[in-house]
Amino acid sequence: LLGGILSDKLGHRNTVILGFFGAALAITLLGMAHQFEHIVIAAACMGLLHRLNKPAITALVAEIILAENRKRAYHLNYWANNLGAAVAMPVAGILASVNYSLLFVGDALTAFGAGVLLWLFFQNQFPASPVVGTKTPTASQPVAMQSDHLLWVIAFGVFLFSCIYA
Numbered sequence: 001l002l003g004g005i006l007s008d009k010l011g012h013r014n015t016v017i018l019g020f021f022g023a024a025l026a027i028t029l030l031g032m033a034h035q036f037e038h039i040v041i042a043a044a045c046m047g048l049l050h051r052l053n054k055p056a057i058t059a060l061v062a063e064i065i066l067a068e069n070r071k072r073a074y075h076l077n078y079w080a081n082n083l084g085a086a087v088a089m090p091v092a093g094i095l096a097s098v099n100y101s102l103l104f105v106g107d108a109l110t111a112f113g114a115g116v117l118l119w120l121f122f123q124n125q126f127p128a129s130p131v132v133g134t135k136t137p138t139a140s141q142p143v144a145m146q147s148d149h150l151l152w153v154i155a156f157g158v159f160l161f162s163c164i165y166a
Helices: 002-010 012-032 036-049 053-064 067-098 101-122 149-165
Strands: none
Touching: 002 012, 002 053, 012 036, 012 053, 012 101, 053 067, 053 149, 067 101, 067 149, 101 149
């Protein structure tokens, strides 16, 4: 719910990036927390921020991908998420066998890496937020994409994020 509200207020791009960077910070704080109160607060923040970007990514795909490619884009996003979850299990087992704290470090690094990747790629693709007084593209009038690069970057970011999160 919060992800959708922020996506409408801040723009899809900003919400996606906020979700990834916020999740990286929250999981780092959770990994460092030792007192019960700190663990509860950090876990609540992580729960709130870890999937904040999901509605924004869905809206972003609808906004920037042409209608004839949208079904493929959603499928690619779904597959990237599931592939990341499949990779997460053995990676988490390996990290936990070395040091349990590495799970938090790995999760924070993947979330931060996905945020950096998308932030760098989004910089010149389209505005961070709608400009007041201008018409923003809608699902019936998407931003024309010259290639599938943005789609693959989003999918890779989702995959990277899912590699430890799941």
